[in-house]
Amino acid sequence: MTMYNFTDLEAWLHYKDYEKTFITIEDQKDVIVKKKLECYGLIFTEPPRTSNGLYCNITWDGISCWPATKAGTVAVKPCPDYINRLDPTENVTRRCDADGTWYVHADTNKSWSDYSACVMNNIPVNGVPGQPVPAIIKEHMDNLTIMKHTGYGLSLASLLVAVIIMLYFKKLHCPRNTIHLNLFLSFILRAIISFIKNGIMIEGLGFSSDVYYNEKGQLAFLPEGLHWECRMFMTIVNYIMAANYAWIFVEALYLQMLISVAVFTEKKHLHIYMLLGWTFPLAFIIPWVIVRSTVDNKL
Incomplete structure (x- = not known):
């Protein structure tokens, strides 16, 4: 489940009507401004709470006004009914630490309100309108999963047999088959990582140490921690996928060179193909990791 902070209020309010509009965009803005002014009025007029221990001060998070809250507790209030695509029957929470x-959320380094339970299933994520899962997909999801695993299983078994044969018979050892072997290996790694991903990740969202089921039985990400294991695993998954596509390209490039270049020598250029197949994906994976960690460091 994505963790919604809604600090970019303008982007949220400019979300166009996708399924049903509760209030207009202009009315939303007016209510937001009114609520903000009311909250700042409380901030300036009410003195800080000092009795009975520490308290978090009254604060405005961009959508809701939070009252002074005792340290070490969690403030709970209904989701606002003046923001489209939020469910006012659910609750939003904000934690006051012991100090x-x-x-403060580790990814954004900003104070954080948990609106996850408020968000309806068809709201936009990262500016892209979400879609409810069609009934026909829900009905056949189990069968589709079985078909996927069966296909990967048959592919993995066939590829392993092919690799064993090509390695066992020395007459098959040649540059052309070396390229074929690397292509087969990329498909084998893709099948293996798919089985691992489905086996160790909870509903494809994260490891058991990264997620939890809230009181409504919904799967959600734990806000604490770096979750580096999950990030590293998904980096490996993306690298293997990219390497698989790279080796398909290398195979096609090799065949093109055999056909079009008369002076092409297989053994002389084999190391170039090996480097291209396994290192070229890094040209995309490394920038992706850097951008995700510096610009969009969210799970």
Whole structure:
């Protein structure tokens, strides 16, 4: 489940009507401004709470106004009914840490309110309108999963047999088959990583140490921690996928060179193909890792 902070209020309010509009965009803006002014009025008029221990101060998070909250507790209030695509029957929470400060999310380094339970299934994620899962997909999801695993299993078994044969018979050892072997290996790694991903990740979202089921039985990400194991695993998954596509390209390039270049020598250029197949994906994976960690460091 994506963790929604809604600090980019303008982007949220400019979300166009996708399924049903509760209030207009202009009315939303007016209500937001009114609520903000009311909250700042409380901030300036009410003195800080000092009795009975530490308290987090009254604060405005961009959508809701949070009252002074005792340290070490979680403030709970209904989801706002003046924001489209939020469910007012659910609750939003905000944690006050033991030192009397609002919880700061590790990814954004900002105080954070948990609106996850408020968000309806068809709201936009990262600016892209979401779609409810069609009934026909829900009905056949189990069968589709079985078909996927069966296909990967048959592919993995066939590829392993092919690799064993090509390695066992020395007459098959040649540059052309070396390229074929690397292509087969990329498909084998892709099948293996798919089985691992489905086996160790909870509903494809994260490891058991990264997620939890909330009181409504919904799967959600734990806000604490770096979750580096999950990030590293998904980096490996993306690299293997990219390497698989790279080796398909290398195979096609090799055949093209055999046909079009008369002076082409297989053994002389074999190391170039090996480097291209396994290192070229890094040209995309490394920038992706850097951008995700510096610009969009969210799970």
